[in-house]
Amino acid sequence: MPQHFALQNIYSENRLFLSRIVVIFSLILLLLTALIARLVYLQISGHEYYSTQANNNRIKVATLPPTRGIIYDRYGKILAENIPAYSLELTPELTPNIDETLTRLKRLLNLTEERVNQFKQQLPRHRSFDSIPLLMKMDDATVARFAVIQHEYPGVDIHARLIRHYPYGKIGAHLVGYVGRINETELKALSATDYKGTHTLGKTGIEKTYESELHGTPGHAEIETNAQLRPIKTLKSEASIAGKDLHLSVDIELQRIASHAFQNHSGAVVAIEITTGDILTMLSQPGFDPNPFSSGISTTAYNALQHSDQKPLFDRALRGQYPPGSTLKPFIGLAGLQFGLTQINTTLFCPGYYQLPNVSHRYRDWKTWGHGLVTLNDAIVQSCDVYFYDLARTLGIDRIHQFLGQFGFGQKTGIDLIGEKSGTLPSRAWKRQHKKLPWYPGETLITGIGQGFMQTTPLQLAVASATLANQGTLVKPHLLKQDTRLNSDPANPKTDLNPAYIRDIINSMINVVHTPKGTAYKLSKNIAFKIAGKTGTAQVFTIKQKEKYDAKKLTSKLLDHALFIAFAPAKSPKIAVAVIVENGGHGGTTAAPIAKKIITEYLNKNAAL
Amino acid sequence: MINETRPEQFETHSPVTRFLSRIHLDSLLLAGLLLLSLLSLLILYSTSGQHIDTLLRQTTRIAIAFSAMLFIAQIHPNHIKRYAINLYLIGIALLLAVLFFGEIGKGAQRWLDLGFFRFQPSEMIKITTPIAIAWYFSEHSIPPRWKEFFIASLLVAIPTILIAKQPDLGTAILIASSGAAVFFFAGISWRIIFSSGSALIALLPVLWHFMHDYQRARVLTFLNPESDPLGKGYHIIQSKIAIGSGGLYGKGWLASTQAKLDFLPERSTDFIFAVFAEEFGLWGCLCLLFLYLLITLRSLYIAVEAQDTFSRILAGSLSFTFFVYVFVNIGMVIGLLPVVGVPLPLISYGGTSMVTLLIGFGILMSIHTHKSLLPH
Numbered sequence: 012m013p014q015h016f017a018l019q020n021i022y023s024e025n026r027l028f029l030s031r032i033v034v035i036f037s038l039i040l041l042l043l044t045a046l047i048a049r050l051v052y053l054q055i056s057g058h059e060y061y062s063t064q065a066n067n068n069r070i071k072v073a074t075l076p077p078t079r080g081i082i083y084d085r086y087g088k089i090l091a092e093n094i095p096a097y098s099l100e101l102t103p104e105l106t107p108n109i110d111e112t113l114t115r116l117k118r119l120l121n122l123t124e125e126r127v128n129q130f131k132q133q134l135p136r137h138r139s140f141d142s143i144p145l146l147m148k149m150d151d152a153t154v155a156r157f158a159v160i161q162h163e164y165p166g167v168d169i170h171a172r173l174i175r176h177y178p179y180g181k182i183g184a185h186l187v188g189y190v191g192r193i194n195e196t197e198l199k200a201l202s203a204t205d206y207k208g209t210h211t212l213g214k215t216g217i218e219k220t221y222e223s224e225l226h227g228t229p230g231h232a233e234i235e236t237n238a239q240l241r242p243i244k245t246l247k248s249e250a251s252i253a254g255k256d257l258h259l260s261v262d263i264e265l266q267r268i269a270s271h272a273f274q275n276h277s278g279a280v281v282a283i284e285i286t287t288g289d290i291l292t293m294l295s296q297p298g299f300d301p302n303p304f305s306s307g308i309s310t311t312a313y314n315a316l317q318h319s320d321q322k323p324l325f326d327r328a329l330r331g332q333y334p335p336g337s338t339l340k341p342f343i344g345l346a347g348l349q350f351g352l353t354q355i356n357t358t359l360f361c362p363g364y365y366q367l368p369n370v371s372h373r374y375r376d377w378k379t380w381g382h383g384l385v386t387l388n389d390a391i392v393q394s395c396d397v398y399f400y401d402l403a404r405t406l407g408i409d410r411i412h413q414f415l416g417q418f419g420f421g422q423k424t425g426i427d428l429i430g431e432k433s434g435t436l437p438s439r440a441w442k443r444q445h446k447k448l449p450w451y452p453g454e455t456l457i458t459g460i461g462q463g464f465m466q467t468t469p470l471q472l473a474v475a476s477a478t479l480a481n482q483g484t485l486v487k488p489h490l491l492k493q494d495t496r497l498n499s500d501p502a503n504p505k506t507d508l509n510p511a512y513i514r515d516i517i518n519s520m521i522n523v524v525h526t527p528k529g530t531a532y533k534l535s536k537n538i539a540f541k542i543a544g545k546t547g548t549a550q551v552f553t554i555k556q557k558e559k560y561d562a563k564k565l566t567s568k569l570l571d572h573a574l575f576i577a578f579a580p581a582k583s584p585k586i587a588v589a590v591i592v593e594n595g596g597h598g599g600t601t602a603a604p605i606a607k608k609i610i611t612e613y614l615n616k617n618a619a620l
Numbered sequence: 621m622i623n624e625t626r627p628e629q630f631e632t633h634s635p636v637t638r639f640l641s642r643i644h645l646d647s648l649l650l651a652g653l654l655l656l657s658l659l660s661l662l663i664l665y666s667t668s669g670q671h672i673d674t675l676l677r678q679t680t681r682i683a684i685a686f687s688a689m690l691f692i693a694q695i696h697p698n699h700i701k702r703y704a705i706n707l708y709l710i711g712i713a714l715l716l717a718v719l720f721f722g723e724i725g726k727g728a729q730r731w732l733d734l735g736f737f738r739f740q741p742s743e744m745i746k747i748t749t750p751i752a753i754a755w756y757f758s759e760h761s762i763p764p765r766w767k768e769f770f771i772a773s774l775l776v777a778i779p780t781i782l783i784a785k786q787p788d789l790g791t792a793i794l795i796a797s798s799g800a801a802v803f804f805f806a807g808i809s810w811r812i813i814f815s816s817g818s819a820l821i822a823l824l825p826v827l828w829h830f831m832h833d834y835q836r837a838r839v840l841t842f843l844n845p846e847s848d849p850l851g852k853g854y855h856i857i858q859s860k861i862a863i864g865s866g867g868l869y870g871k872g873w874l875a876s877t878q879a880k881l882d883f884l885p886e887r888s889t890d891f892i893f894a895v896f897a898e899e900f901g902l903w904g905c906l907c908l909l910f911l912y913l914l915i916t917l918r919s920l921y922i923a924v925e926a927q928d929t930f931s932r933i934l935a936g937s938l939s940f941t942f943f944v945y946v947f948v949n950i951g952m953v954i955g956l957l958p959v960v961g962v963p964l965p966l967i968s969y970g971g972t973s974m975v976t977l978l979i980g981f982g983i984l985m986s987i988h989t990h991k992s993l994l995p996h
Contacts, residue, residue: 024762027807028932032920035804035940039916042947043909049954053864054902061864068861069877238882 070246071140071234074208077227078173080254082187082217084263085289085492090187091218093173096306097154099146101130104139105240106166113145116167119160120146120153125310129192136198140240144210147174147192148306175211175218175305179263181298182270185326186261186428186490188216189301191308205229211305215326217257217490220429227254260289260492268612269294272605278572278592279327281473281488282609285480285584288487290426292588292609293470295327330432332466333591336547337394337530337598338576339415339461341479341516344387346414347402348512355515356386365400367452374400374456377548391519392529394546396460403459408450411458412438417506418475419485420467426488434471437464461547469589472576477587479516480543480578483508486587517543521581524603531575531599534607540614541581544606546598547574549591570594575602579610586613644693644989646922649981652915653689656966657682659896659908664969666874667888667895674888674969681971685978692982696990697931700983704748704755708775711748714741715782742791743976745779747983749795750937753802758930763807769816772803787832790960794948798941805923805936839958855891858884859953863897870901888969890961893953909950912965916943919981922988931987938980945977 053061082091099120106112113127122145130145137143145167149157154169161167175190177183190211193201197212206212208229213219230251235243269280273296282292299316303309316324325331347353363381364373376382376396382389390398403411415421421436435441437458439450457463467475470488477486483506520543523529530546548571573595578587588606595601637647660682661675668674718741753772760768776799784792804813828836862878871877876898879887887895897905919939926932942965949964951957963973 020762024807024929027763028805028936029924031805031807032924032936035801035936036917036920039913039940039943042943043913045956046909046947046950046954047906049951049956050863050897050902050905053860053954054867054897054905057860057864058867061861062867064861065865065877065883068858068883069881235877235881243881 069235069237071236071240071242073232073234075230075232075248075251076208077229077251078253079175079190079227080221080225080256082225082257082259084259084261085291086262086264087258088263089178090183090259090261090263092176092178094176095171096147096174097149098144098170098172098174099149099157100142100144100168100170102140102142102166102168103134103137104166109134112164112167116145116164120157122146123309126307132195141208142168142170144170144172146307147172147210175302177301177305179267180300180302181323182267182294183261183263184216184298184301185295185328186216186259186266186293187301188218188220189214189304190218191304214304215430216428217259220427221255221257221491225254225257228252258492259490260284260287260291261293261490262291262613262616265609265612265616266292266294269605269609270296270298272608273592276592276595276601277321277327278590278595278602279331279469280588280590280605280609281328281469282586282588282613283473283477283486283488285477285486285578285587288477288489289492290488290490291586291613293328293490295325295329295331297321297323299323326430327591327593328469329426329428330430330468331591332432332434332468333572333574334463334465334549335420335461335467335472336549336572336574337396337461338472338545338547338574338589339459339465340391340394340399340547341520341545342415342418342420342475343399343402343406343411343459344391344519345479345508345512345516346406346411347387348515349414349508350406350410352405353387353402355388355519358384358386359390359398359401360384361390361395361397363397365397365456367404367456370453372453374453388515388519388522389528391516391545392522392526394530399459400456403455404452406455406459408438408455408458411455412436412441417483417485417508418478419471420465420475424470424474424488426470427490431470432468434468435464435466462550469591472574472589472591473587476576476578476589477584479513480584480587482506482510482513517581520545520577524577530597531603533599534603538607538611540579542577542579542607542610543581543584544575544577544603546603547576548572548596548598549574570596573598573600573602575599575606577603577606577610579614585617586610641989643690644985645690646918646985646988648918649915649922649985652911652918653686653966653978653981655911656915657686659911660967660969662873663892663896663899663967664888666876666899667879667892667969669880670874678969681974684971685974688975689978689982689985692979693985693989695986697928697934697983697987700751700986701755701758701930704751707748708752711741711745712778712782714739715745715779717741718786719782740972742779742783742786742788742795743972745783745795746791746798746941746976747979749776749779750798750802750934750941751983753799754806754930754934754937757802757806757933758928762929763809764803766812769803769808769812772799773816775799787835788961789831789835790948790962793960794941794945794962797944798937801937801940801944802933805933805940855885855959856955859891859894860955862894863954866898866901868902870897870899870904873899875899890949890959890963890968891953892968893950893964896967897954909946912943912946916940916946919984922984925991926987927991935984935987938984942977942980 079093081089084090103109116122117127133143157169177187191214192210193206193212205226213222213225218225228251230249232248233246235246237243265282269292277296279295280292281290284291303312348355361376361382363376363379366373382393382395385393385395385398387398389395415436421434423431423433442448442450454463458465474486474488478484521541523546524531524542524544525535526532531544534542550571573592575590575598578584588609590602590605592601640647640650661678664674664678753775756772756775757764757768764772776796780792780796783795858878862876862884865878876895878884878898879895884891884894896908916939919942920936923932923935923939926935945962945965948957948960949962952959952962963970965977966974
């Protein structure tokens with residue numbers, strides 16, 4: 012019986028155990044199903060999502076910024092190039108505490124508060140794994156000093172980057188322009204893809220005008236990185252395309268000679284090759300060194316330039332507007348000939364002043380006692396004002412306005428440089444619109460000697476001179492060297508000017524330089540060719556902020572601006588020049604020698620041509 | 621009485637199987653375990669960055685673990701049963717020693733330095749606890765009643781609490797579950813199961829109160845891993861990315877990016893399954909799960925075939941516990957369970973847990989190969 016009980020017990024125990032095994036087996040299958048369901052969910056339904064995540068983990072897309080195009084002068088001299096420089100850069104993702112790091116760096120490297128704030132503003136527009144420059148250019152001592160303690164600054168690295176360099180410094184500063192850090196407003200207008208990885212942008216001059224050509228196209232590299240963001244290998248890369256190199260029409264050596272000729276004067280000179288419209292020289296004095304701009308100029312240095320009395324940042328050649336003064340006389344004279352109001356030998360008595368009928372006001376000649384009996388030729392050679400008061404009166408403002416327009420006065424020349432001013436060629440309509448006043452006859456008189464409302468830029472004056480030398484066909488100036496010749500340009504139609512009259516005027520302009528009575532007779536010494544020229548003096552300083560300038564320099568305020576326009580060789584002109592020397596006194600004394608130096612140098616260089 | 625000999629001797633088996641059973645090894649289990657070990661070397665070669673030294677070290681460990689299994693398999697289950705309570709007490713004593721003299725590693729006190737080698741008593745407890753409870757139940761009438769239940773519960777609770785205090789939540793849970801498995805196979809009534817189960821659930825808030833901060837954080841992270849993608853949730857997020865990006869067929873052996881590029885932490889140890897899933901895809905995972913299922917089923921079959929109460933309860937518990945290890949590790953890696961430090965059986969890099977597991981299989985093999993006349 013006990014044995015039976017034992018067997019029974021074992022039997023029921025076996026059954027109980029088997030039932031438990033079945034329960035456990037079911038449980039195992041249930042749990043396995045849960046695992047499999049989850050795996051299917053992750054690996055089938057979630058596969059695409061997690062694959063993307065895995066790639067985002069490991070693949071970083073780096074932008075390879077393009078190399079900016081190089082700017083050359085007419086003879087292949089480099090005006091703007093890219094040189095390697097060490098920059099200090101910070102990668103936000105690798106920097107544990109950015110604010111604290113910046114505070115320490117500020118102390119270590121004597122960074123300005125302003126630089127640090129600028130950097131903080133830039134932070135949000137970069138991706139966290141981008142390397143953002145804090146200092147664009149580090150000197151060797153700073154590089155060495157930082158390299159030693161770099162480990163204390165995780166995420167901060169020294170990089171070698173290319174920065175813009177201008178070998179000729181201030182000689183080409185206005186013309187070539189400079190690049191600077193991209194600011195907030197510029198950023199909004201820029202294509203985000205093209206400028207990813209680029210931190211600078213052309214701000215003025217050629218650098219700005221031809222920004223899209225110079226910039227190039229960025230490349231991309233897909234880089235596999237590990238969890239510590241260390242690059243493992245490049246998966247794909249598309250090289251950047253360098254920006255276009257630009258060859259300018261400018262001869263930088265000519266520009267250098269012009270700059271030296273100015274000595275300490277402020278002013279501007281523009282020289283144009285007549286047959287091509289090539290700008291040979293376009294200089295504004297004083298210049299400034301554009302190099303600090305490309306490496307991030309400090310506010311102090313910038314303010315010093317901005318607020319200097321001499322206005323070095325102001326491009327006088329392109330944007331300075333001056334009364335043309337007596338340099339306008341050949342054009343008024345030509346108008347008189349063309350409209351049949353006078354002949355080159357027609358005489359007029361100059362008593363030293365001119366009066367309108369029934370008006371007591373006397374319009375003075377610069378020569379108080381008068382020039383006596385003068386022809387149109389004499390009036391140009393000696394720069395007699397009275398002759399031109401009379402001629403202007405008979406022409407009338409409407410005809411003056413219409414005639415001068417064909418020489419480019421009062422309109423932009425269309426040069427390939429951003430920021431050009433158009434000057435002023437006054438007319439009745441212009442005065443009504445701008446001054447809300449009718450035109451007075453006296454204003455016609457002073458327009459005839461290039462004073463009053465009349466304003467021109469040095470560039471316009473050079474273009475007008477070149478156009479005169481070009482037999483009245485408007486010369487279109489440009490800075491990019493082109494193979495196309497002006498003559499084949501359909502945009503410049505021939506004018507209906509009588510060539511005989513032009514010859515008369517040019518002869519008078521030759522006489523200005525080559526006859527003893529001429530206002531620029533001094534130039535004729537030691538000269539192998541003939542120059543046609545015209546001197547001028549401008550009595551009003553019309554650059555804005557004029558008042559402040561004059562107030563500070565009472566003595567120089569009394570001095571006029573000296574002007575000179577010229578072209579040479581007179582019989583078959585190749586080069587036309589316009590010079591303005593601020594407060595230079597008489598045009599023949601200060602402005603003309605500068606023009607002569609440029610012309611001589613140019614003609615010597617091109618003697619073989 | 622029925623003079624019954626071991627059934628195997630009459631069945632037709634290959635010479636290899638006959639030889640293996642003579643040295644008390646089960647051919648099917650052995651094949652499964654060796655296959656897992658080979659897989660382990662395969663994955664470790666990838667996770668270590670094709671480092672031969674790592675493979676050599678793991679091979680040594682596999683050799684040691686299999687030797688331990690071979691040794692244990694020679695011991696008759698009756699001997700194990702005889703020393704059950706002594707082994708259990710030694711284990712408890714060592715646990716207490718860890719509490720007072722133990723070495724600290726990774727923020728927890730788990731190791732005991734015995735001079736010539738370091739030793740983790742909690743590993744030993746994984747085996748001695750089910751042995752002790754199986755022994756206790758087999759000494760009393762089956763199914764156990766409330767009294768036996770309480771005493772056995774105490775036997776489980778003591779080591780569980782001591783290990784949880786180290787703190788090693790993962791091992792504590794595994795030991796508790798191995799104890800629970802013994803209870804279940806001992807035929808404890810459903811009434812007791814349900815009432816104690818509900819009591820345990822009611823106790824959860826109390827358990828929460830006694831948890832360490834890092835353990836609470838793990839649970840919270842499990843509930844919402846994306847809340848802290850670079851901190852506590854990082855493991856699980858990177859693990860899910862690895863598995864999900866593997867897709868149906870995987871990226872191929874040695875081609876995982878998550879592991880190779882350091883995105884996946886603990887890729888050779890606790891999170892090795894993620895690498896397996898990334899390289900071999902869903903098909904690979906299904907094959908691996910099937911292999912684990914086969915080993916579990918063979919072990920359960922051994923339990924069913926076992927001749928006495930002690931052996932059968934113990935074999936059942938060891939089989940189920942093995943599966944629980946697999947489930948807890950994979951469940952953690954695929955984001956079904958909180959992150960608890962449990963390695964993937966026989967695949968993860970590391971020696972201690974492998975030795976423990978193979979000792980368990982040694983016991984199973986011993987049970988299967990030491991059958992004799994029915995004890996009547």
